[in-house]
Amino acid sequence: MAATRAAESLEGGQDRREEDRTRHAASRAAESPERRQDRRDEDRARHAASRTAEDFEDTRTRLDGQRARQAASRAAEDFEDTRTRLDGQRARQAASRAAESPERRQDRREEDRARHAASRAAEDSIQRRTRSEDQRRRQAASRAAQWTFMEGEAFRYDPANNYDSHPQLYIGQMSDVCPYCNALKWHAETRGMCCSGGKVKLPELQPPPEPLKSLIGPTSFEALRTANSQICATFREACQLHGLLEDDQQWDSTMSEAAAAQSPARLRNLFALILAVCGPSNPKQLWESYKKKA
Known part of the structure; x- marks a missing residue:
């Protein structure tokens, strides 16, 4: 198989992958729920056995390959591809978690904790430092990749795209009201940012005294020169009639x-x-x- 694929042309490889995807999609569409569950259990068991047999270098090589493929795939995405991928991920995860029984959910969490604990317990200082560096690098790459689809987007602005609805751009409405100071807040905004939970209390703004109140909101220069319903010849005269200047x-x-x-x-x-x-x-x-x- 390796020799056959090595001899493939670019078009041949693309055709083969398209056929594989079509065949897999048709096969999975015809699966019964029981068969789907059995297949997933078999996949998990096969992956677990494969990863158990890995040494540190094999694991690192596999993860590096996964990250490289994922980075290349996301770099080629446009706005709609990114949105479709994120929506699909959320839908699959929600469906998978919704189908879990309480026992299965508990088992999954315990397996995750046990796997992480065993992996970290077997680390030496070099592996621990390498893992920490990998985590920081992945986090930095992930955060940078989240906005790759927006690079140069200002020069390709399309009014037909609803940018506000994108999950990475939309921050929601200021619909939450602070129960202490009645400030409007975003739903994900940190609590206490406005008044520290009622600890900070500011007096309400009072209306300005006269004659400042009468001067708020003039609509023309003539209105500025008006005092006591009389249009003055100069601004100084108007200020004097308002009592803003000393006599x-x-x-x-x-x-x-x-x-x-x-x-x-x-x-x-x-x-x-x-x-x-x-x-x-x-x-x-x-x-x-x-x-x-x-």
Whole structure:
């Protein structure tokens, strides 16, 4: 058989595999439930016997081959292939677990635990380190492979694809409500991220005081210049009517004191200094009040 397959052409190998898949599919479709269960038991027994006879190098070679084939297969997948594969895996696993009896489920879990314990007990320090490195490498490769189908997808965007429904992209709706602070949360979001389970309590936001409340949401520059239903000539005038600016009372007092004791030249210098540094809200009115004394 090995010599025959070695002599196969690429097309011949592809045709043979297609025939094998068709024959297997037809054979399994005709199986009775009892025959299917017997076949699976035989497969498990054969695999268990084969793996029991493996040494460390055989196991490592087999796992490396599996990972290489799996990586090559997933690298060739497109968006729909990945989605179909993941859906098929979930369906098969759900069907298999749903058909298990409680005894079979318990046996499977105990077999898994016993196999893992025996495997790790037989490890030496080098094998343990190698296994840990393999696990880290597999995890990194698995996480990277999960997003291989999205590489360059922005340049091949297809509006017909419902990307939101992909299990690796869809994160659900914020439908869960925190019972303590009423914050909206995703279903898989870590509990306590919003208020630490009611330990953090913040006061509710109060409406802003006037005149800030009246200034929220202007729709035009004219609305910004409106104060007390009156359109002002300047923004400064509107701010003054809203009480956002200080009036000129202190500058008026300063000019009044200077007018009583200083010369007109010094009074003019003081007025210029007030204009340059202090920014009075109504400089014209301030000047008109003291121009006769200046």
